[in-house]
Amino acid sequence: MTDRIxxxxxxAPNVILVDIxxxxxxxxxxxxxxxxxxxxxxxxxxxxxxxDYVSLDGGLRPGDNEVQVLLVYTKGHEWLHxxxxxxxxxxxxxxxxxxxxxxxxxxxxxxxxxxxxxxxxMKQSLEALMSEERIKxxxxxxxxxxxxxxLREAMDGGDKQTTLYVLExxxxxxCAQEMLPYSVLAALGIRSEELK
Numbered sequence: 001m002t003d004r005i006x007x008x009x010x011x012a013p014n015v016i017l018v019d020i021x022x023x024x025x026x027x028x029x030x031x032x033x034x035x036x037x038x039x040x041x042x043x044x045x046x047x048x049x050x051x052d053y054v055s056l057d058g059g060l061r062p063g064d065n066e067v068q069v070l071l072v073y074t075k076g077h078e079w080l081h082x083x084x085x086x087x088x089x090x091x092x093x094x095x096x097x098x099x100x101x102x103x104x105x106x107x108x109x110x111x112x113x114x115x116x117x118x119x120x121x122m123k124q125s126l127e128a129l130m131s132e133e134r135i136k137x138x139x140x141x142x143x144x145x146x147x148x149x150x151l152r153e154a155m156d157g158g159d160k161q162t163t164l165y166v167l168e169x170x171x172x173x174x175c176a177q178e179m180l181p182y183s184v185l186a187a188l189g190i191r192s193e194e195l196k
Contacts, residue, residue, distance in 0.1 A: 011134040012066035012105065016054055017125055019118065020071040020080065020088070020108075022143040023050075023184075027082040030184055038194055045083045045187045047092070052101050053183035058139040058163040059176075065102025072121060075110040119147025126154035130162075141165045141180065 031042040051069055060067070071088065078088045085091030093108040109125070111118050122142050129135055138160045142151055144167075152172055155162060162175040169177060 011132055012068040013134065013136040014055065014058075014060060014065060014067040014102075014139070015129055015135050015137070016051060016058075016067060016069045016139040016141065017122070017129060018069065018071050019122060019142040020073045020083075021077055021118075022146075023141060024080045024082050026180075027184060027188070030181065031082060031188065034185075034188070034190055038190070042188055042190070044086075045184065047083050047085065047106075048097050048099070048104065050083075050183055050187035051104050052099065053186045054139055054141065054165065055101050055104075057165070057178040057183055058137060059161065060101055060137070062100040063102060067102055067104045069104055069106045070125065071106065071108045072118065072125065073108060073110060074118065075112060118143075119150045122147055123150040123154045126151060130154065130158040130160060136161060138162045139165065144170060 027045045035042050047069075051067070055065070055067055071092065073088055080086045080088065085095075088108045092106045094106070096103055096105040098104070109121075111121050116124075126138075126140065129138055138158075140151065140155075140162065142148075144151065148170065151164070155164070155173060155175055158175075164170065164173050164175050164177050165180040165183070166177050167180055
């Protein structure tokens with residue numbers, strides 16, 4: 001996987017690195033909880049909408065931005081249950097969309113379980129991204145409970161404008177932090193006035 005990242009020559013200045021398995025599970029948990037509270041059905045989360053919100057939280061503003069979205073997934077889990085498009089390989093890999101924020105290009109990267117685990121893959125990916133000069137802004141979405149220490153090591157000493165998306169504030173990370181649930185709720189169409 002890291003080889004695939006290092007072989008990329010056309011880097012966008014803005015990169016979002018996502019553990020998509022973890023996001024898919026988080027969206028399920030959020031949907032179930034808020035369906036009870038709001039007493040209405042919560043639709044699946046559109047990944048393009050969510051990428052917009054993550055980018056805005058990471059400091060981008062509407063314009064002619066270029067963003068690469070790297071989705072790390074466990075091999076054998078090529079279909080998402082709670083996000084759209086659901087087909088990682090056919091619906092997202094190599095696809096792009098353009099909107100008021102800029103152009104977003106998606107790539108999916110499998111975790112080869114017999115070779116490397118998710119935490120190590122996320123760490124190696126982040127290290128490779130941190131060392132790439134063309135990348136100016138990094139946005140990282142991962143399961144901090146499972147491999148947060150590995151991400152912390154990979155981020156240490158980097159000079160990128162880096163944002164870590166968290167469920168609650170974290171100590172020991174020397175980067176900006178944004179609350180991940182805000183982007184998920186917005187992409188699910190849950191409005192703040194519904195929560196009062």
